[in-house]
């Protein structure tokens with residue numbers, strides 16, 4: 001591409017609008033396999049207002065830093081964090097998992113991490129970067145099998161991680177039991193609630209019988225949760241919480257040429273726009289707003305389940321949250337055929353299923369159309 005000479009703003013905007021037409025969009029309700037969603041309009045507005053701010057140099061932006069502290073306080077309350085807690089605003093679940101494993105390694109000086117078979121693939125990246133050995137625990141009924149953990153604990157174990165809302169099926173591992181084990185064994189315990197963190201607490205508050213996954217369990221050391229998933233904020237937004245702020249000392253570096261003295265985050269420059277967006281949407285919706293969103297998504301999940309059953313489809317398992325695994329033979333080919341009909345849906349080769357994630361942007365009437373198209377594709 002020859003870009004030796006610039007072109008007009010008008011032409012660029014036209015180009016951008018045309019190119020964007022090639023993308024799937026959340027409001028069309030045709031993205032059925034993503035854990036992200038349309039950011040709340042207020043989050044988008046807040047991000048635009050804070051576009052130039054950089055949390056990597058926080059002393060330049062004390063106002064944005066204040067918003068970050070407010071996000072931390074609101075989230076700490078949600079997670080029942082003790083007063084000693086520490087937090088970082090990161091780019092999402094991958095960076096949070098990487099930070100958690102870095103911390104577990106730095107605190108213990110050990111090199112093995114125990115994870116469930118259902119862990120997100122970001123753990124593989126983290127282990128590879130940190131030269132950690134992953135010891136994988138098989139699942140039982142799609143949950144990390146607690147009985148298989150003790151045999152993997154040894155003198156090299158740096159910590160254990162489990163998931164509150166797995167990527168594949170939205171499963172919640174037996175976190176209270178694993179937390180007890182970690183407390184007995186004095187092991188670091190990271191809970192990956194990238195997806196579950198902004199839905200489980202709001203369902204629990206409405207009486208949904210979901211297990212505890214937060215700092216009220218003394219054995220939980222760290223938790224990640226993503227505002228850019230069920231939090232309805234802008235991308236990139238990830239929150240990482242630890243029980244003891246002082247633990248960050250083990251992974252912090254001196255930052256001689258910027259205003260802050262130390263930095264614990266792996267990324268340097270970080271968007272204050274995401275912080276402002278997350279503050280705006282959390283403060284605007286409030287816990288009752290998130291409760292309504294969570295309930296609506298759960299009700300649409302039940303509706304989808306019924307519509308699928310009526311059309312003769314079976315699910316891999318009962319969905320505890322808003323992710324449905326639809327059993328089909330040749331799920332990859334089926335997802336390709338559905339793409340031809342304008343649906344973006346992911347598939348899980350391991351579990352031989354299509355993966356449907358009911359997010360706030362999905363409308364009921366589109367579910368009916370999707371089920372009809374799925375039936376047509378299967379018949380062909």
Ligand code: PLP
Pocket residue numbers: 035091092093094095097120122163165166167192193194195226
């Ligand atoms: N952890 C879990 C459970 C996830 O489902 C995901 C993404 O889907 C991640 C971590 C990674 O998050 P991100 O893509 O925001 O880095």
